[in-house]
Amino acid sequence: MAKRITLPITDEDIKNLKAGDSVLLSGTILTGRDAAHKRLYELIQNGDSLPVDIKGEIIYYVGPAPAKPGYAVGPAGPTSSYRMDKYAPTLLELGLKGMIGKGARNKEVVESIVKNKCVYFAAIGGAAALIAKSIKSEEMLCYEDLGTEAIRRYTVEDFPCIVAIDSDGNNVYETEPIKYRK
Amino acid sequence: MEIRQIKAETVTETVKKLFMDCNYFIGKDIMTALKKSFENETSPVGKSVLSQIIENDKIAANEEIPLCQDTGMAILFVEYGDKVVIEDGSFEDAVNEGVRQAYCDGYLRKSVVSDPVFDRINTKDNTPAIIHTKIVSGNSIKITAGGKGFGSENMSAIKMITPSYGIEGVKQFILDTVRTAGPNPCPPIVVGVGIGGTFERAAQLAKQATFRSIDSSNTDPRYASLERELLEEINKMGFGPAGLGGNTTALGVNIETSPTHIAGMPVAVNICCHAARHASATI
Known part of the structure; x- marks a missing residue:
């Protein structure tokens, strides 16, 4: 049975989420991937303020396809998270509470998730048309020049994902495949 | 003429x-393999992921969206x-x-x-x-x-293996590449392998292999047998659908080969996600 969570996510919600839990998220999330992360990271390195408040937010690693007329958003599945590993700990230190993507994270990210009491969700890679059904609207926030890589705010309803790494550092990518290894 | x-x-x-x-339209070969994998998958999470992928591909085809x-x-x-x-x-x-x-x-x-x-x-x-x-x-x-897509393209690799490594060396490199890719390339994957030729020919053959339907086999029975053996080995790795555990890590392994140099045995592995998209036409 999936756990329903209304965003913004609370520390209590995060504490109760365990690796492997199926979750349905409702509320608003941010989007951002490679190029947007690079820009945010460089601003932070230079001591400049960010164009978007990430405190308490969840960021979805996604670069959507364009929306066909009549659709709120285009297909929008997760992209590989490891490419954001270089930037993620810095954002978590600044108050980002969660990330949605796909695939494994490095040691530094896992340690930062535990230290900052955050959560990493996995969405199903390649299920973009299905996932888009749970995204009800989008708002352009910044970096529009990056096209698909711009930072947007999505309003989601029962957005399906799985807790991949919980706030205790339990990691499904470590624990699950070995159960099926022959 | x-x-x-x-x-x-x-x-x-x-x-x-x-x-x-x-x-918009996933190939029949992939859809058939996804449905067969759904029947055979023993992980409940893996089964759920496969059913969502199948549903996704049906939505895309019906609505003509990517x-x-x-x-x-x-x-x-x-x-x-x-x-x-x-x-x-x-x-x-x-x-x-x-x-x-x-x-x-x-x-x-x-x-x-x-x-x-x-x-x-x-x-x-x-x-x-x-x-x-x-x-x-x-x-x-x-x-x-x-x-x-580049989620899987980034997980691809090439190695200039030399002849003394033989078929065991070929197998090991292919399996190591898939193992290193793990959950990242959107499993269940299609593995395209190019063996022989030169550095660039092997890579091109690997890509061409991902464009071949997975319900076909290499015409040389020795390579056809290697395709089946590698598929079985990869599905013992346990990564499963979306890398969340299970016995469906790959849907198919396609190998293409080419004559090569007396000193060489290049092997290229081009990994493709379950959205293995290709279509053909003749003008």
Whole structure:
């Protein structure tokens, strides 16, 4: 049975989420991937303020396809998270509470998730048309020049994902495949 | 055989349709393999992931929207008949115009940047395409087109193995590459392998292998047997659908080979996600 969570996510919600839990998220999330992360990271390195408040937010690693007329958003599945590993700990230190993507994270990210009491969700890679059904609207926030890589705010309803790494550092990518290894 | 003239516009229209079709409609070979894997998957999470992928691919086909947001870099394998002349333009320009129209009019994502290191500015129409052309005798053009996502492309690898490593060396490199990729390339994956030729030929064959239907086998029974053996080994790794555990890590392994040098045995592994998209047409 999936756990329903209304965003913004609370520390209590995060504490109760365990690796492997199926979750349905409702509320608003941010989007951002490679190029947007690079820009945010460089601003932070230079001591400049960010164009978007990430405190308490969840960021979805996604670069959507364009929306066909009549659709709120285009297909929008997760992209590989490891490419954001270089930037993620810095954002978590600044108050980002969660990330949605796909695939494994490095040691530094896992340690930062535990230290900052955050959560990493996995969405199903390649299920973009299905996932888009749970995204009800989008708002352009910044970096529009990056096209698909711009930072947007999505309003989601029962957005399906799985807790991949919980706030205790339990990691499904470590624990699950070995159960099926022959 | 007489020289045949083909309009540039005909090439453009064909290319446009191929890229839109392959991004909306998953091949029957993949859908059949997904359904079979769903029946055989022992992990409950794996089963649930497979059912969502199947549902996703049905939604995409019914609504004619991309099944994955990463509609890829546009790749074409072309068999160009030597008796064909393109009217009013160049073949390459006609292909790129087809890609431009497919990605702009078909609501596909534009994922190409102009320069790999310094500028990284989006070309906004997904051009240029990667075009592999083989001149054949005849008066027609066969085009196989596919959009290749980079989640899986980034997990690909090539190694210049030397002959003394033999078949065991080949197997080990292929399996190591898949193991290193783990949960990242959107399993269940399709594994394209190119063995032989030179550095660049092996890589090209690996890509070509991912464009072959997974319900087909290599025509040499020894390589066909290797394809089956590798598929079985990969599915023992346990990564499973979406890398969340299970016995469906790959849907197929396709191998293509080429004569090579006395000193060499290059092996290239091109990994493709479950959205293994390709479509063909002959003009």
